[in-house]
Amino acid sequence: MDEVYKKALRHFYDTHRRMPSYGEFMPIIGFRSRASVFKLVARLVDERFIEKDKKGKLLPGSAWSGLRLLGLVEAGFPSPAEEDVGDKLSLDDYLIPARDASYMLRVKGDSMKDAGIIEGDMVIVERTNNAKVGSIVIAEVDGAWTMKYYRVKNGVPYLEAANAKYKDIHPKEGLIIAAVVRAVVRKYH
Amino acid sequence: MDEVYKKALRHFYDTHRRMPSYGEFMPIIGFRSRASVFKLVARLVDERFIEKDKKGKLLPGSAWSGLRLLGLVEAGFPSPAEEDVGDKLSLDDYLIPARDASYMLRVKGDSMKDAGIIEGDMVIVERTNNAKVGSIVIAEVDGAWTMKYYRVKNGVPYLEAANAKYKDIHPKEGLIIAAVVRAVVRKYH
């Protein structure tokens, strides 16, 4: 129902980066009264396709951004025709815990390949001082920055690669940890 | 300059999912005239922190969503204090080529671990019929779905795992490819 209007709304939001007012949306869908748009919107709000402010302003429905989240790979490929299969998920919201303190780095080298991080990947890191033992960190060792596991043995912190080729790094002085790796992202071209 | 106002704007946008009007923003930042907000906004537009419609409506600056993209890990960790270090990038835009045809699957098993895809990862797949040779696909083999490399030998397509433990799969009948893997995403908890 009302598929045409939904598409028009999405298109407006994509191109204008905001929701239309009733007066703006009216000519787009060929209506001649804002009251008609008002009723149409009421229907779409009922369907939870869009939302409304306290002030009556339109908001994109919470399912607009993000992807449908399906089951396991081996569980079979669900039909995309049926709606409401699984939740929707915005990657930005999902992967970025603290937006202001987060950065993205491109990975070079194969020192973390057994952890599933290979050259060309992007890692999302969060600048923080309190890294937990076992997490992957960006640390300074002898003037250079590397990405490694953060370990502790006998109360002394050190770094470990996820690749047998590389030895553990036991820094002479203190270990300077710049950031903790929160997520990994890889894109195929 | 105007850091407080920028934070307030961001906060409004995050909580309300839209930009404020001048009248709404006025009491928030403690102004008593919309004209003052008007001038403040003019400044922020000059700085390219926000943008304006043809109709005067406020829009989030194009750098609002996304992360600062920094250099290689080994290139050193740039100071986040200096602005304009690298481009900003929205993960949604970056990773999702065709929003309507894209889905997200959680990965089970270790058959693709040498390709850097391990159990618990999320893959973003795009439903399409024309998979390129060498790409990673979601395919149906003997009634079950798996994720493997799509290969061709002597004109005959088959599937190959990225793990020496698993043998190649040469389907008796045709190979049904449901989707192509476009991106991999992993989050640490």
Add this chain to the structure above:
DNA sequence: GAGTATAGCGAACATTTGTTCGCCGTGCAA
């Protein structure tokens, strides 16, 4: 000192805003 740029105030403006009301045609069920 005088002069000047700047930031905020308050009033005014024409438009646009969301919303409500009554009306009219069409389609469907009783």
Add this chain to the structure above:
DNA sequence: TTGCACGGCGAACAAATGTTCGCTATACTC
């Protein structure tokens, strides 16, 4: 047939919209 629900139209409303103008007070330069 009658009745009723539904979708769209057009007018009306108060309130909010973006914008302009002139005024004032502070801060800075010459």
